Amino acid sequence: MARFTAHKLALCFIMPQVLITLVLFIWPVFLVLSQSFSFGDAFGLQKRFAWFANYVGLFADHSYIEAIGVTLILAVFVTILTMGFGLLLALLVLARSKGQGFYKTLLVWPYAVAPAIAAILWRFLCHPTLGWLPHFLLKFGIDFNYVTNARQALFVVIVTASWQQFSYNFLFYYSALQKIPTTLIDAAIIDGASAWGRFWQIVVPILSPTTFFLLIMNLIYAFFDTFGIIHIMTHGGPEHSTTTLIYKVYVDGFIGMDIGSSAAQSVLLMFLVVLVTLLQFRYLEQRVHYA
Numbered sequence: 313m314a315r316f317t318a319h320k321l322a323l324c325f326i327m328p329q330v331l332i333t334l335v336l337f338i339w340p341v342f343l344v345l346s347q348s349f350s351f352g353d354a355f356g357l358q359k360r361f362a363w364f365a366n367y368v369g370l371f372a373d374h375s376y377i378e379a380i381g382v383t384l385i386l387a388v389f390v391t392i393l394t395m396g397f398g399l400l401l402a403l404l405v406l407a408r409s410k411g412q413g414f415y416k417t418l419l420v421w422p423y424a425v426a427p428a429i430a431a432i433l434w435r436f437l438c439h440p441t442l443g444w445l446p447h448f449l450l451k452f453g454i455d456f457n458y459v460t461n462a463r464q465a466l467f468v469v470i471v472t473a474s475w476q477q478f479s480y481n482f483l484f485y486y487s488a489l490q491k492i493p494t495t496l497i498d499a500a501i502i503d504g505a506s507a508w509g510r511f512w513q514i515v516v517p518i519l520s521p522t523t524f525f526l527l528i529m530n531l532i533y534a535f536f537d538t539f540g541i542i543h544i545m546t547h548g549g550p551e552h553s554t555t556t557l558i559y560k561v562y563v564d565g566f567i568g569m570d571i572g573s574s575a576a577q578s579v580l581l582m583f584l585v586v587l588v589t590l591l592q593f594r595y596l597e598q599r600v601h602y603a
Contacts, residue, residue, distance in 0.1 A: 344575045344578050344579060345575075345579060347571055347572055347575035348366055348367070348572060348575035348576040348578070348579050349361060349362060349363065349364070349366070349572075350362050350572055351365070351366075351572050352571055352572060362572060366572045366573050366575070366576035367576050367580070369573065370573065370576055370577060370580065375552055375555070375560070376560065376577070378552055378555070379552070379555050379556060379557050379559075379560045380557065382466065382552075382553065382554065382555060382556050383534075383535065383556040383557045383558075385466070386466070386469065386470060386473070386534050386538060386556060387531050387534035387535060389470045389474075390470055390473045390474050390477065390530065390533070390534040390538070391527065391530040391531055391534060393470070393471075393474040393478070394474050394477045394478045394480070394481050394526075394530050395481050395523070395526055395527070395530060397474065397478045397481070397482075398478045398479070398480070398481025398482040398484075398485050398526075399481070399485045399519075401419055401478070401482050402482050402485035402486040402489055403485075403489065405419070405482075405486060406486065406489050406490065416486065419479055419482050420479050420482075420483065421479070422475055422476055422478065422479045423476070423477070423479030423480050423483075424479075425476060426540070427473075427476055427537055427538070427539075427540035427541050428540040428541070428543075428544050430472055430475065430476040430541065431472055431540060431541040431542075431543075431544035431545045432544060434468065434471070434472040434475070434545065435544060435545050438456070438458055438468050440456070440457040440458075440459055458545075458546070459546075459550065460550055461550070462550050462551045462553030463553070465545075465546050465549065465550055465553050465554050466553050466554050468545060468546075469538065469541055469542055469545060469546060469554050472541050472545065473533075473534065473538045473541050476541070477530065477533055480526075480529070480533075481526050481530070484522050484525070484526055485519065485522060485526075488518070488519050488521075488522040489515070489519070491518075492514070492515060492518050496514050497510060497514065500513070500514055524592070524596060527592060527596070528589055528592055531585075531588060531589075531592075532585065535556075535557070535558060535581070535584075535585055536558055538556065538558075539556075539558050539559055539562065542554050542555075542556060542559050543559065543562075548560075548563060557577065557580075557581045557584070558581065560577060561574050561577045561578050561581065562574075564577065565577075
């Protein structure tokens with residue numbers, strides 16, 4: 313019978329995960345970094361060192377600067393809408409004495425829908441000729457056509473992404489609200505605190521760890537997971553109004569076949585997400601109250 317020392321046994325358990333991390337995560341990162349500093353053809357047959365030419369070219373490209381703005385707008389509005397709507401629904405469901413399970417089941421369904429499927433549903437809903445929403449708005453004199461209107465296209469993408477993600481926020485907020493001791497609320501009521509005062513002074517501080525976690529997750533979702541929605545609904549248009557950084561990586565790399573520029577965009581996007589996350593930990597975590 314084979315005998316393992318503690319170190320060998322630990323190594324046997326750790327090595328598979330280490331190999332998976334190296335092959336699927338570390339090696340692709342180094343490969344992208346290498347490609348971002350080089351010029352090459354679409355098939356990777358020829359490559360020459362380019363130093364920082366790909367990065368300099370990005371900031372000279374007006375469409376890339378525009379994509380940064382679109383990404384930040386999308387991230388801010390999706391985060392605010394998903395967190396606000398999720399918290400509101402969690403409070404409303406928790407306030408009901410009966411039927412909470414039924415409402416939880418209904419509100420969880422959108423999260424079970426894949427982003428691409430959610431995009432198809434909202435595409436039919438908002439389609440200029442097939443959707444009922446444009447016909448309904450036309451009765452009030454509002455011409456709604458997100459296919460040709462840049463602002464309406466971005467609005468539709470924000471609404472679709474928020475609808476698909478708010479269930480995630482609802483689940484976390486609902487679970488966190490259930491853990492708030494009722495004795496704190498009762499004591500505040502006895503002291504004469506208003507409903508808004510109880511929410512702001514008791515509920516919000518207790519929910520701060522959950523809020524901080526959801527803030528990071530929603531920003532990551534807006535930066536990366538909205539690709540399927542944009543690709544199905546708008547293809548980055550009209551007039552690049554819905555072209556985010558992650559979608560521009562796809563367009564330049566897989567359609568434009570500019571592998572060096574696409575790799576440089578991927579690296580910058582990674583650093584942007586890391587920077588946003590570090591800023592959140594640096595300035596927002598100080599306001600988090602851990603029980």
